[in-house]
Amino acid sequence: MNLILPKIIQLPKFLDSRGNLSFVEQLNHIPFVIRRTYWLYDVPGGECRGGHAYRENQEFIVALSGSFDVVIDDGLEKKIFTLNRSYYGLYVPQGLWREMENFSTNSLAMVLSSTEYDIDDYIRDYDEFLILKKDGKI
Numbered sequence: 001m002n003l004i005l006p007k008i009i010q011l012p013k014f015l016d017s018r019g020n021l022s023f024v025e026q027l028n029h030i031p032f033v034i035r036r037t038y039w040l041y042d043v044p045g046g047e048c049r050g051g052h053a054y055r056e057n058q059e060f061i062v063a064l065s066g067s068f069d070v071v072i073d074d075g076l077e078k079k080i081f082t083l084n085r086s087y088y089g090l091y092v093p094q095g096l097w098r099e100m101e102n103f104s105t106n107s108l109a110m111v112l113s114s115t116e117y118d119i120d121d122y123i124r125d126y127d128e129f130l131i132l133k134k135d136g137k138i
């Protein structure tokens with residue numbers, strides 16, 4: 001895996017009979033400044049999202065509702081992280097291939113990103129990803 005590894009980060013959790021509360025702070029719970037937030041919803045059963053790598057962008061992915069799997073691939077091995085609670089998330093460093101799959105009905109995936117949307121930051125071709133990885137360019 002990368003020098004910087006993907007990892008599950010637990011978030012603060014305030015259990016309350018009125019309803020529970022969690023939160024996330026940039027540079028405190030996650031190691032980057034948040035430049036963008038997007039979310040995936042109404043994902044039909046069996047669909048896959050993602051399927052690319054970023055040169056620069058780092059992410060923190062939380063299952064705000066329901067569950068899904070995030071498959072992380074460093075070019076040598078794959079790891080599957082199942083997200084199914086809103087009080088933890090997966091930190092994904094740059095330079096890793098990642099796919100999201102097995103979305104449950106009504107799941108809601110929130111993604112905090114370290115960069116604004118930039119089409120040129122995407123690597124969408126898996127073979128190109130493997131070459132860049134092998135050459136140490138990402």
Ligand code: TYD
Nearest residue numbers: 036037038039048049050051052116117118
């Ligand atoms: P994309 O990242 O390609 O999703 P996936 O890899 O799961 O297919 O995004 C899908 C579309 O949404 C794409 O046309 C670009 C647009 N988009 C934005 O405009 N801003 C964003 O922050 C994101 C994540 C996507």
